[in-house]
């Protein structure tokens with residue numbers, strides 16, 4: 001069995017998921033202490049500890065970054081959650097500059113909003129900053145998933161995941177992704193669709209394809225889908241393992257999902273083929289991974305792939321719908337390919353997806369504008385000095401991708417949706433929608449491929465109109481247009497898709 005460089009904690013019992021503050025709260029309630037007494041005591045102790053630590057650090061040569069730590073223990077968490085988080089970070093940056101401290105969710109944090117700082121944390125000094133996630137999330141996905149690790153174990157796992165997402169493998173997935181898109185769009189004609197929900201189903205189906213290849217039995221697909229979506233609902237819920245809660249249901253669903261994965265692995269073993277999908281890469285690896293290591297990484301990839309891709313796809317639909325001229329230009333680019341393919345009688349090819357120059361710029365600009373992963377979390381494993389400031393060991397460190405993407409010195413008129421800015425490649429380390437360095441997203445090309453295929457079929461055959469509010473945003477946790485962008489879709493008239501649409505014969509999307 002492959003062993004990681006750092007000891008993996010066994011999955012903690014469910015109450016272990018609770019942050020110390022909540023544990024103290026519950027203990028206080030159970031033993032009869034008043035809630036106020038418990039909270040005040042906790043706040044006082046944590047305030048004194050913080051002040052002592054702060055004094056010790058600032059007495060040395062290097063000082064802590066500027067910023068404010070807010071209230072004892074709760075820090076500035078309420079400020080963050082009472083407004084658009086992007087406004088919170090942008091206001092801080094305006095006031096304190098590109099490096100500042102704060103205190104969120106019980107943790108002292110240093111925020112970094114410059115390309116150089118993001119590179120320092122994620123690339124050049126990545127060994128000094130380990131990935132950090134709430135324990136409840138680590139437990140839900142599985143402690144062996146690669147993104148919880150650093151060093152040798154992480155690199156070896158990453159290589160396996162990357163090999164299942166290599167260009168050669170992706171090229172072979174184009175027909176399957178196209179088939180998924182076609183069958184998804186077919187029933188949309190004349191209906192109001194919750195765009196984000198549909199995009200989630202789409203990115204999940206592509207995730208299943210990537211993990212298990214195209215031949216997974218339907219009954220397994222349905223079982224995986226049913227349980228995965230229960231986990232998905234509980235994933236961001238309050239972590240209390242009490243029957244009836246979303247979190248409890250998610251834990252039960254995870255156990256069932258794990259069982260199904262074992263059955264699929266057993267069947268795969270009997271077949272003894274060498275598959276190139278993720279399951280094949282993990283099972284056939286010379287590393288001899290355990291069943292838990294394989295399952296945790298499969299669940300991890302499904303999670304990493306789904307909401308991210310679905311949110312960006314939802315934004316793309318909104319951005320191009322909001323810019324009619326741009327939509328026409330994208331349609332023109334896609335119609336040329338559609339015509340070459342006999343109006344859908346020939347399948348889309350990998351090479352054609354590589355030739356969609358304008359569509360590619362639209363995708364890049366959507367990734368920048370929406371910046372759905374606004375920041376990432378790391379934890380300093382030692383005291384680190386950066387530009388004369390101290391980042392103390394144990395503090396959370398957050399490179400702020402969104403602030404970088406919306407900095408007018410790096411992207412002119414950053415609030416404007418302007419794909420033409422990508423005619424020139426962005427300066428190094430300024431465009432980080434997929435992160436950077438050792439943990440950068442290995443699924444970026446797959447995500448873009450999904451976008452190319454979907455945009456192709458959508459703009460060549462459908463029109464759509466957003467229903468209701470168009471400007472508000474909700475966070476779940478990634479930003480998406482309010483209510484998932486409900487929109488009415490209808491099939492474009494045959495005159496727009498030209499007369500030969502009736503010649504569509506198999507493999508194509510037109511009726």
Ligand code: HEM
Nearest residue numbers: 147304305308309312373376433434435439441442443447
């Ligand atoms: C638009 C879609 C996507 C976006 C914006 C996105 C973004 C990111 C970012 C920013 C990271 C780095 C996080 C960090 O450094 O803490 C990351 C990591 C990761 N992503 Fe994606 N991702 C997307 C789609 C996908 C897809 C489709 C897959 C898989 C099929 C995937 C799999 C992963 C994995 C496994 C990691 C962890 C890598 C590691 O720790 O070495 N992502 N993603």
